Amino acid sequence: MGSVAVTRAACAALDAEDPLRGFRDEFAVPDGLVYLNGNSLGVLPRAAVQRAREVVTGEWGDGLVRSWNTAGWFDPPRRLGEQVGRLLDAGEGTTVVTDSTSVNLFKALAAAVRIQEEDRPGRRVIVSERDNFPTDLYVAQGLADLLDRGWTLRLVDDAARDLAGALDDTVAVVTLSHVSYRSGRLLDLESVTRAVHAAGALMVWDLSHSAGAVPLSLSRSGADMAVGCTYKYLNAGPGAPAFIWVAHRHQDRFTQPLSGWWGHARPFAMEPAYEPAGGIGRFLCGTQPIASLSLVETGLDAHLRADPGHVRAKSLALGDLFISLVEQRCGRHPLTLVTPRDHRRRGSHVSFRHPHAYAVVRALAARGVVGDYREPELMRFGLTPLYLRHVDVWDAVDALAEVLDSGSWEAAGSALGGLREREAVT
């Protein structure tokens, strides 16, 4: 973009040539809304409405308990796992969709810890990053407390800078987010995993802010395990079950402590003793939320039809456009870009710091531009290539400039400040 002023017409011209432009109609983007929060809760795929009707009235309403067989209610965790696996180049039989990201991370970390207790006994440190999504830290700390025996969680301030210094022969497992939910910083899956392995530790990735937005190959990453959300960039619906992946080489030796009957080798033999299913199936716990699981497929289907190269190119182009427009039009306001400009280090959202970020985000929402506020003082704007246009980015920055220039955020902030606690979402 350089110093040449971008116009809305120029953005519309880019949209007309966008190879992904056909996908927007598959999503029910509300009229008049510029939705820059698809990295928190993805927009409804239109096909999900029909699917929900079939599941609720047909499979549940009419089929009732017969639907376990007639509608294949036992299959979704593995079937959807194969689809997520294709998107993430994970390899067959390595991924299931089940439970939440928090619960899956607990299972993955516990499984990794067990492997290390056999292979490298005496290592009792789990490493993560202070800025990681809080649930990841709480779950890791909870596991360390449960294990007791001296297990501790060691946090680095900035994984890209400090990880090497934190890796020693006490470290059993490292867990990091591929894309930071806060800054949007992207880590290199392969080189970080290599460094962790060189130190004798196992690598568990959280892909919540990359799946569906940043092309990646779990097979090539060399990583050990991974988890991630489906309700963000994958459009599976609020609280939809998450995914968990385990590399082939660990398939027959990992175990996880939430040993429920769905993970049993013969669930319907109703045996008194647990025997884990072979392979990834042992990561299941109990009966799955069928209605919610059923909706995962519609979003995934759209993502599987999109060219990952186009998705990444558009995500970066929207990010570049957003950054350059903010700098052109809002340069005199106290905004600081916290997201890396470098394409190799950027995910699919852009965050700016502003001393009154919360009030500004509220004032934008009142103008139909839905971004997000994150502590401390961050405005976060998610860029979802399947249903956002260049003109949406233009309109969002237009609204931001107006809010900042007019100072109207001051009123929005004082009127709505009290809502902050209740609105905290991922």
Ligand SMILES: *Cc1c(COP(=O)(O)O)cnc(C)c1O
């Ligand atoms: C969104 C997100 C989660 C959410 O976990 P839930 O169990 O679905 O609440 C976890 N980790 C990261 C890194 C996230 O971005």
